[in-house]
Amino acid sequence: MEKRTVYADNAATTAMSERALEAMKPCFMQIYGNPSSLHSVGQEAKELLGACREKIAACLGCEPSEIYFTSGGSEADNQCIRSAALFGARKGKRHIVSTAFEHHAVLHTLDKLKKEGFEVTLLDVHKNGVITAEEVKAAIRPDTALVTVMYANNEIGTIQPIREIGKVCREAGVIFHTDAVQAVGHIPVNVREDCVDMLSLSAHKFHGPKGVGALYCKKGLPLSTLIEGGAQEKGKRAGTENIAGIAGMAAALEEACENLGANMARLTAMRDRLIAGLLKIPYSGLNGDPVRRLPGNVNMSFEGAEGESLILSADAEGICLSSGSACTTASLKPSHVLMSLGLPHEIAHCSLRITLADTNTEEDVDYMLEKLPGVVNRVRSLSSLWDDYVSGKIPHVL
Amino acid sequence: MALYSEKVMDHFTNPRNVGVIEDADGVGEVGNAVCGDIMKIYLKIDGGVITDVKFKTFGCGSAIASSSMATEMIKGKPLSQALELTNKAVAEALDGLPAHKMHCSVLAEEAIRAAIKDYYDRHGIEYDKSQFPDPHEEEEEGPED
Numbered sequence: 337m338e339k340r341t342v343y344a345d346n347a348a349t350t351a352m353s354e355r356a357l358e359a360m361k362p363c364f365m366q367i368y369g370n371p372s373s374l375h376s377v378g379q380e381a382k383e384l385l386g387a388c389r390e391k392i393a394a395c396l397g398c399e400p401s402e403i404y405f406t407s408g409g410s411e412a413d414n415q416c417i418r419s420a421a422l423f424g425a426r427k428g429k430r431h432i433v434s435t436a437f438e439h440h441a442v443l444h445t446l447d448k449l450k451k452e453g454f455e456v457t458l459l460d461v462h463k464n465g466v467i468t469a470e471e472v473k474a475a476i477r478p479d480t481a482l483v484t485v486m487y488a489n490n491e492i493g494t495i496q497p498i499r500e501i502g503k504v505c506r507e508a509g510v511i512f513h514t515d516a517v518q519a520v521g522h523i524p525v526n527v528r529e530d531c532v533d534m535l536s537l538s539a540h541k542f543h544g545p546k547g548v549g550a551l552y553c554k555k556g557l558p559l560s561t562l563i564e565g566g567a568q569e570k571g572k573r574a575g576t577e578n579i580a581g582i583a584g585m586a587a588a589l590e591e592a593c594e595n596l597g598a599n600m601a602r603l604t605a606m607r608d609r610l611i612a613g614l615l616k617i618p619y620s621g622l623n624g625d626p627v628r629r630l631p632g633n634v635n636m637s638f639e640g641a642e643g644e645s646l647i648l649s650a651d652a653e654g655i656c657l658s659s660g661s662a663c664t665t666a667s668l669k670p671s672h673v674l675m676s677l678g679l680p681h682e683i684a685h686c687s688l689r690i691t692l693a694d695t696n697t698e699e700d701v702d703y704m705l706e707k708l709p710g711v712v713n714r715v716r717s718l719s720s721l722w723d724d725y726v727s728g729k730i731p732h733v734l
Numbered sequence: 735m736a737l738y739s740e741k742v743m744d745h746f747t748n749p750r751n752v753g754v755i756e757d758a759d760g761v762g763e764v765g766n767a768v769c770g771d772i773m774k775i776y777l778k779i780d781g782g783v784i785t786d787v788k789f790k791t792f793g794c795g796s797a798i799a800s801s802s803m804a805t806e807m808i809k810g811k812p813l814s815q816a817l818e819l820t821n822k823a824v825a826e827a828l829d830g831l832p833a834h835k836m837h838c839s840v841l842a843e844e845a846i847r848a849a850i851k852d853y854y855d856r857h858g859i860e861y862d863k864s865q866f867p868d869p870h871e872e873e874e875e876g877p878e879d
């Protein structure tokens with residue numbers, strides 16, 4: 337096949353959709369007012385803000401008044417978790433339940449809270465990257481203030497039984513937050529049906545702009561403020577609103593939800609074709625549950641082929657991917673997500689993540705299936721570790 | 735700006751001296767699968783001069799480019815000169831490496847030392863032990879994240 341550029345790193349970020357861009361355009365020179373201003377120019381912006389809030393609420397199955405705009409997924413995670421912790425602490429509850437493979441926006445917030453006197457239980461996510469509601473139930477204590485479990489994992493794409501966990505939390509009277517940054521716009525999410533109390537989302541993961549997100553906080557639950565200042569977002573998030581970003585996010589989410597069923601079916605078929613094709617590469621393995629995973633997520637390890645080298649070699653073929661190898665991070669450790677599955681270091685270092693979006697085509701899949709076996713072979717041909725597998729010095733694991 | 739310099743990408747894309755020397759006079763292997771970079775260097779030595787060198791590396795772009803560059807820098811050189819090769823010199827020859835990638839280039843220097851020590855040991859050649867400190871006694875583990 338002719339060389340092409342295949343962007344298949346959509347869990348990192350997505351391209352903006354046409355519709356999102358069109359929704360943003362008027363916000364720069366026409367609807368440029370400050371929604372807090374009393375005059376007509378300001379009020380026009382305020383109206384747009386309200387319409388966006390309604391759209392997002394409709395996509396999540398909640399009231400517009402339960403949506404708060406933020407600067408992205410990280411801020412939403414920080415604010416939800418801190419709010420629930422503070423609320424719990426007031427009643428003497430200082431225990432939090434979460435999982436070992438949360439995003440760092442969650443894990444680092446929990447680390448801070450530990451230093452502030454909270455106790456955190458991180459549940460094991462097992463070999464398939466899925467926890468059970470029973471495990472959450474068993475971890476809940478009388479002093480548990482919060483359960484926070486991500487809806488879908490950003491690296492291995494595994495989807496958690498959120499509704500079951502939500503029910504368990506509801507029965508126990510514990511606040512339930514979910515980081516749904518990778519789920520919203522990709523799989524059905526309904527905060528009422530899922531018994532979710534707080535949720536985080538981020539626009540750039542579903543073809544919206546970067547630097548804007550939202551949180552859902554169930555009516556009646558106290559939300560505390562991270563950014564102090566003006567009275568925007570009912571005093572819960574100060575700062576003149578990012579109207580263009582919010583408009584782009586609302587349009588992108590609306591579009592994603594309209595096409596959800598069709599996109600899921602198409603991407604699932606493309607994902608499974610990729611997985612089946614790549615598993616033909618000898619000594620390769622899929623990381624994470626094969627079925628309970630995001631429609632666009634493929635995460636595989638190739639024995640003896642280090643992840644960063646795989647990325648660079650794939651990039652030379654025009655294919656943009658990512659990896660959980662240590663050398664792709666600033667630390668010397670492989671991804672905490674892959675390690676949480678109990679993978680040996682040498683398998684975690686050899687991972688490759690392919691994340692598809694509706695912008696990808698069947699031709700992209702064909703191209704990757706044609707080029708990636710050669711990429712793996714090339715990296716293995718340089719590898720001393722691969723020689724050790726081949727000579728039998730060390731046993732194959734995959 | 736790209737992650738790596740053009741030199742690094744050249745040595746990653748077209749690595750020099752890749753392979754195995756079956757009847758090598760000295761072999762050095764450093765790193766481990768836990769840290770994610772393993773470098774193995776094979777030397778042919780004649781009259782105290784490195785007449786041939788090959789490598790195999792499991793690791794990132796920086797580790798592979800450093801291996802390639804380091805083997806180029808010691809090929810045809812006397813052992814005394816090869817022992818003076820530093821990871822800093824390798825990194826400079828590659829027009830620099832990102833700061834957090836320097837640890838990957840340290841391995842090249844260590845692998846060459848290990849291969850020369852192996853040659854001395856195999857051939858019963860006397861040497862100054864202080865020239866070959868155990869790198870893992872000095873080096874602490876990387877930062878906790």
Ligand SMILES: Cc1ncc(COP(=O)(O)O)c(C=O)c1O
Nearest residue numbers: 408409410439441490517518538
């Ligand atoms: C699961 C998850 N949570 C949180 C974030 C952070 O979102 P943002 O980049 O909008 O701050 C990301 C994306 O990087 C993510 O994948």
Ligand SMILES: [Zn+2]
Nearest residue numbers: 663794797838
């Ligand atoms: Zn490295």
